[in-house]
Amino acid sequence: PQAASARTDVRDCSVDPPYLPPTATNTTAQLTALRGTMRAHGIHAYIVPSTDAHMSEYIAERDSRLGWLTGFTGSAGTGVVTQDKAALWTDSRYWTQAERQLDCNWELQRTPWIESIGLWILEAVPVGGNISLDPFLFSIDTWNSYSRALHGSGRTLLPIETNLVDQVWGDQRPPPASSEIYSLPPAFTGSSWQEKVAGIRQQMEQHVRRPTAVLLSGLEETAWLFNLRGDDIPYNPVFYAYTLLTNTTI
Numbered sequence: 001p002q003a004a005s006a007r008t009d010v011r012d013c014s015v016d017p018p019y020l021p022p023t024a025t026n027t028t029a030q031l032t033a034l035r036g037t038m039r040a041h042g043i044h045a046y047i048v049p050s051t052d053a054h055m056s057e058y059i060a061e062r063d064s065r066l067g068w069l070t071g072f073t074g075s076a077g078t079g080v081v082t083q084d085k086a087a088l089w090t091d092s093r094y095w096t097q098a099e100r101q102l103d104c105n106w107e108l109q110r111t112p113w114i115e116s117i118g119l120w121i122l123e124a125v126p127v128g129g130n131i132s133l134d135p136f137l138f139s140i141d142t143w144n145s146y147s148r149a150l151h152g153s154g155r156t157l158l159p160i161e162t163n164l165v166d167q168v169w170g171d172q173r174p175p176p177a178s179s180e181i182y183s184l185p186p187a188f189t190g191s192s193w194q195e196k197v198a199g200i201r202q203q204m205e206q207h208v209r210r211p212t213a214v215l216l217s218g219l220e221e222t223a224w225l226f227n228l229r230g231d232d233i234p235y236n237p238v239f240y241a242y243t244l245l246t247n248t249t250i
Helices: 028-041 065-070 092-101 114-124 140-150 164-172 193-206 219-225
Strands: 045-049 078-082 086-089 107-109 130-133 156-159 213-216 243-246
Touching: 028 065, 028 078, 028 164, 045 065, 045 114, 065 078, 065 086, 065 164, 078 114, 086 114, 092 107, 107 114, 114 140, 130 140, 140 156, 193 219, 193 243, 213 219, 219 243
Parallel strands: 045 130, 086 107, 130 156
Antiparallel strands: 045 078, 078 086, 213 243
């Protein structure tokens, strides 16, 4: 093909052999390994999101499972792999980027909607099939959306706590972050962490449901509450943590 600018140099899977720009990633080995692990677990489709266990949009390299599997490095997307198909869903910000980074093992679905993912799965997976995911990487709302999309179809949505991408990524997966956590000076925080804790507990007492505990899973939530910052995710001043706050303990 004639030389193209970086902006328009995208894959062409309609020619033989397919044309792939130098920015595309060969994902055959990753998909072969993942499919072998899926067969061992009796899984017919595996869903891979772009988030980490804290629902972060911007993630560390260790949590870039979708990027490792697909070559796509956009901050929002979902991949689904079956034994003979693979597809990526993303929004319009990333359509050109995806066409430059995906190889022809992948279909690009130009929508982020779970309903579209569900319809694709119903066509790709036969009745009686198991659709699986890592439950730590999905919110309750997202789980419920997938459950509704597959309800009554004869397919089973099956959480599996062993992340299959991590399993096949193996020793090549980057190590956990170990950056220093530091306190912000009072001049920058507005309130001490003790005052913030007291305020949350007051809200708990006043809430109609009278909760006895609050679980913080978002990284920015714990960082804000305790006036702490870190560097576990590049260009994001956060650190990996969960906080369980009760009426009397933290």
